[in-house]
Amino acid sequence: MTTRNRAAAAISAGWIVFVAPVMAAIAASHETVVPVPRHHREPVDLTCGPVILRSVAIDSPPSDRELSKARRDPDDTSRLHWKFFVGNAGRKKWDVRITVTVLSADDRVLAEDSRKDSIGSRTSRDHISVWTRIRTTDYASADHLRVSVSCEKD
Numbered sequence: 834m835t836t837r838n839r840a841a842a843a844i845s846a847g848w849i850v851f852v853a854p855v856m857a858a859i860a861a862s863h864e865t866v867v868p869v870p871r872h873h874r875e876p877v878d879l880t881c882g883p884v885i886l887r888s889v890a891i892d893s894p895p896s897d898r899e900l901s902k903a904r905r906d907p908d909d910t911s912r913l914h915w916k917f918f919v920g921n922a923g924r925k926k927w928d929v930r931i932t933v934t935v936l937s938a939d940d941r942v943l944a945e946d947s948r949k950d951s952i953g954s955r956t957s958r959d960h961i962s963v964w965t966r967i968r969t970t971d972y973a974s975a976d977h978l979r980v981s982v983s984c985e986k987d
Contacts, residue, residue, distance in 0.1 A: 883923030
């Protein structure tokens with residue numbers, strides 16, 4: 834092996850050592866569909882590395898009074914607060930992006946939004962909130978959520 838070939842092999846080996854950790858940190862992404870949690874938590878059970886999304890609940894959905902008022906004003910909107918219960922079994926802090934898409938029974942998109950947050954290491958009980966704005970009259974026809982999560986080491 835010539836000196837030139839040895840130098841090329843050393844550079845290639847060094848490049849692999851440098852690139853491997855970077856490639857491992859590239860975001861992993863996962864997706865699932867769950868029913869709209871009207872009165873209780875719905876299990877999500879979605880994992881991304883050591884991060885797990887256990888369940889989702891809606892905090893303060895539109896009341897019956899708000900829904901009847903919205904029938905008179907079709908442009909009325911409500912802000913939905915989706916609360917995701919998460920954990921991180923890893924020894925490192927992870928950045929997590931949760932995207933929520935609210936869908937009707939015929940898969941029509943009613944609302945969509947996402948949020949990026951960090952989950953500390955060895956955290957068993959935490960939550961990440963995502964807010965979506967939806968036409969209040971559409972909330973009644975919301976059937977399921979498409980939840981996607983991507984995560985990467987911080």
